[in-house]
Amino acid sequence: MSSKYDVVIKNGFVVYPDKTVLADVGINGDSIAKLGPADSLSGTKVINAEGCYVLPGLIDPHTHPVYLDNLQDLSKTAAWGGVTTVIHYAYAKPGQSLLQIIKQWKEEAGKTSYIDFALHGGLFETIKQADELPDAFKEGVTSFKMFLSYAKLGWMTDDYALTKAMDIIGREGGMAALHAENGLAIDYIQDKLLAEKADITERFLETSPALAEAEAIFRSVYLGRLMKCPVYIPHISSREAMEVIEYLKSRKFPVIAETCPQYLSRTWDILKEFGPLGKVGPAIKTQDDQDALWDSVENKLIDTIGSDHAPKPKKIDDNFFDAPYGTPEIETMLANVWHSGVNSGKITPNDIARITSENSARIMGLFPKKGRLDEGSDADIVVFDPAKQWTISHTNQHTNASYSIFEGREILGKVDTVLSRGKVIIENDTFSGQAGDGKFHATKSGEWFKNNYKF
Template structure:
């Protein structure tokens, strides 16, 4: 199979190239002079369009299995593909969670049956309870392991319990103490892998909720109950653990200027701390709450304009090395509840690419930097480069063709998601994907799937040379 992408503007590590692209048997085989005559089975005219490496979404909760009434891997990867994502990295906290190599292998086999995109898998870290499984999960190809630092789990299902007051104590597995967490850092460091965490200090949250003095009723209450210092505190502790052990530590869904300052301080001191942020923190603020409503509830919460501006600075100066959707669906009915009982999380993998491209076209970043944080640097960080994340000969031919002139309004009723409740419902977007190529085959045209389901598992390789890795 030979695919010729003609007349496009290729977003590459060497800059934007006015060149053609030849893909052969799923691999990028050549970057060609514009107008080159080649034999091909299919030709796509990308005149006037940008051609990005296929986007990688490293932060997806598909709820499958165990909570598949909320979402499943079929719907999440279908939506991701339509939005220009060619690889998703699936989080480990489905039911049962991916806390052992046995569950890891079973989850891989299950998702291979329903994947529209290529995919990698995270493992779940529980402290001493599964520290013996960290190495085997990395050996099996895990992209990273995640610690829900400070959160209890349900004893039977191992599902997250955000509000422990809602459960009987005998039903809870309490979060590992910091002594165990330090040993976890050491174990991940010994394996050369990545440890990531949800960073909000549980004690700061508890005291802030108590100081509020009443149930959360308004968006201002939510911000008061979950202050930015909770995020910065956990990041600062993690930095000391990373310094002590040499572990590569990654902050997922960074949400605040204060948290970013903690990351900056660690990096200035040569400590292996890196960060991801998400479209919700880059495009929404507390001022949008009257328009978006309670569906905007995510943890950590969307904050103020100063936080959004600081996060964009972090993206553009390289402090933030990756972007992820944190696609975390709940039912339409659950997201319609008030603040106190509504679960945190939002639908996001289908709008991940379009929302970020809209921000790019509005001047928040450049095509080159966007390609780095949604593809190249993400692939390097998670051990997928150079197979994924870049337009260069020898890499997988994963591409997204972007039309700068496209205009689209996000509408819940048009989303692929099983529970279509988007924080961006009604938002008008500028520019967006018009074609997605997965391993050399056009699989989406103008928002519609046109190819076969062909997603497959991608093993992470954390032995990559230092020059081909974005370090924490």
């Protein structure tokens, strides 16, 4: 008799970016001990995955645990969605110390998170906070978000401060992440519409134009090249932006492209139904933009999918202009992308493994512990049932938000079982995670670029 594993996931289709294998997964402790032929391994606990896909736990590179869901709540709703590692944006608002925020979040999430986590820094007052960047690296944080948008709010990083930050980040071996929309141009357009007393719900798209997104991507990636600093562009929303990304990648500029489920599964006309609930930044755009994003996933111009989970307190009859940007997304991310992408034949389960897990692990320097179901890797695993039919509603989600912009959407395919470092945390619609089980992971976001790009 061969050895017995702590847990065996039996007879599932184990998915990699490059192959799908009908196999048993044997787990001992935290990690994957053995991949064997179907029905070959025995375990103390056996999970029957027949007819299901066995995916690497999702790594969500884009989360905001500061609104209706805090660090603990977000990690729970994430787990329900098949996410086993979250990379939060630790935002240092103007006047705050980036280093203090990073230390506080590490401590709080270390005590309360159900799943593993890492942090990006977020700079709202870049010219001052950039001086803290070298210390942030010592804390295991190597990627840093700045805003080229939101000038009126006082959050915009201008080109002078951006160049300074990129100089330091490049030298330390990290990565800059930019909210890429031209903030001053957008402020002018907003002011003009407000002066005209225009219907902002109707004309919301004009306040988040694809051209302003494309321009900011182009500018920031060029400045990154100048300062030898890799650039990550979160939440890409338009065809115009993807054309710039295609050009930059053809020139071998170090840039990573992320989009989100809301841009892949919704178009801007949801605002008619959902009003301010559907307000996100950048705006969800047209069907043509959505088609371009799917093409980009298919042809590998999109590297990662992030949720941009940011459930804000708002109601459908709130004033549209004053309503905050953001939606709950993390729990429905995998199901939405699967349903819109795999069920329609646009992409394969292998693409899902690539864009929701392995690429993020590689780019953030968490590979090979995370991102792939190999022997020796952390046993972060999702068993996904492609035949399960269900309907998205805010009432069957675990976020504290009381709405979903996918309300009523019928989905084929559902997260069935989730393991976080070998421990079953979701099974039979029951959550059994422990607060504080999640571990902090230091990132090494620059290393992948060093191996893949010439600066």
